[in-house]
Amino acid sequence: MRKAAFPLLAIAGVLFMTAPLVIARARYESTMGLVQKIFYFHMPPAMLMLLSAIFCGIVSAMFLVKKRPALDWMAYAAAELTVLYGAMAMVTGPLWARKAWGVWWVWDARLTMSLLMWMVFVSYLLLRRYGGAGSEILAAGLALFGMATAPFVYLSVNIWRTIHPLTSVVPTLPVDFALALWYSFAGFLLMYIALMMLRMSVEQQRAMLDRLYLESDE
Amino acid sequence: MKIIHLSLFLLMNAALLAQPGQSEFQPVTEIPASEQLPSAPLVIAAYAFVWLAFVAYGWVMWRKLGQVEQDLNTLAAQLAKKRP
Numbered sequence: 001m002r003k004a005a006f007p008l009l010a011i012a013g014v015l016f017m018t019a020p021l022v023i024a025r026a027r028y029e030s031t032m033g034l035v036q037k038i039f040y041f042h043m044p045p046a047m048l049m050l051l052s053a054i055f056c057g058i059v060s061a062m063f064l065v066k067k068r069p070a071l072d073w074m075a076y077a078a079a080e081l082t083v084l085y086g087a088m089a090m091v092t093g094p095l096w097a098r099k100a101w102g103v104w105w106v107w108d109a110r111l112t113m114s115l116l117m118w119m120v121f122v123s124y125l126l127l128r129r130y131g132g133a134g135s136e137i138l139a140a141g142l143a144l145f146g147m148a149t150a151p152f153v154y155l156s157v158n159i160w161r162t163i164h165p166l167t168s169v170v171p172t173l174p175v176d177f178a179l180a181l182w183y184s185f186a187g188f189l190l191m192y193i194a195l196m197m198l199r200m201s202v203e204q205q206r207a208m209l210d211r212l213y214l215e216s217d218e
Numbered sequence: 219m220k221i222i223h224l225s226l227f228l229l230m231n232a233a234l235l236a237q238p239g240q241s242e243f244q245p246v247t248e249i250p251a252s253e254q255l256p257s258a259p260l261v262i263a264a265y266a267f268v269w270l271a272f273v274a275y276g277w278v279m280w281r282k283l284g285q286v287e288q289d290l291n292t293l294a295a296q297l298a299k300k301r302p
Contacts, residue, residue, distance in 0.1 A: 020265065035257040045268070096264070099260055191272060201283065205287065208290065209289055215297070216293065
């Protein structure tokens, strides 16, 4: 698993290095100008944060039923990556908002719910870190709550009044905007898969280490 | 000398007191260019943060992996010594 992660990391690295060139070729947006280019580094981690939260929830549910350690490692890795990508979305968003809206943050439905979902996954990690034995079961339950918030976060801009761009923005993007966005998205996605593999291999090795410790005691 | 200083101080205060206080704030529809926030530092900060976050996370993973591998090797060596 670890060996397979390195080619993916290399491809993702190349995509990230070349993404600014592709983004620079995309035209400026009419009302926001240059600052709109943050969108290409904001939307992909935000979307992957939601997908990762859903993935973590599904894998956690499977772990609760089947009790396979590999499912738990996957859920743990997905939760960490949800927090990482969420942090990216929640730092790049206010940098864009400061120029576009004149404020760093507003307590509207999208931003508030995103922050709450992110905090659920931060609490997942804290529970895993300091919860002791059996915390993986409790954390799996918490991941289900985190997953349940994801559809609300996505649809919040369409349901409630908000100044955040609507979900209709992405499907209606002009070709050069869409090309830059999906190019950047591919980089974030490959990086996600590669980091997931690396994180899982750490857990796999730790499990092997624990087994060896037990064997050595016997 | 003291008299000169005192006179200057009084004159300065008189000049300050002579200025009328702002009685109201008036909004403008277009912000002057000198007051506008530049976009480039915000864009650079956003891209730099993403890069740094990936590098930091990758570095932490690398260290964790190295630590576990080191522990595994140490334990394997201990187990090999124990075996007859």
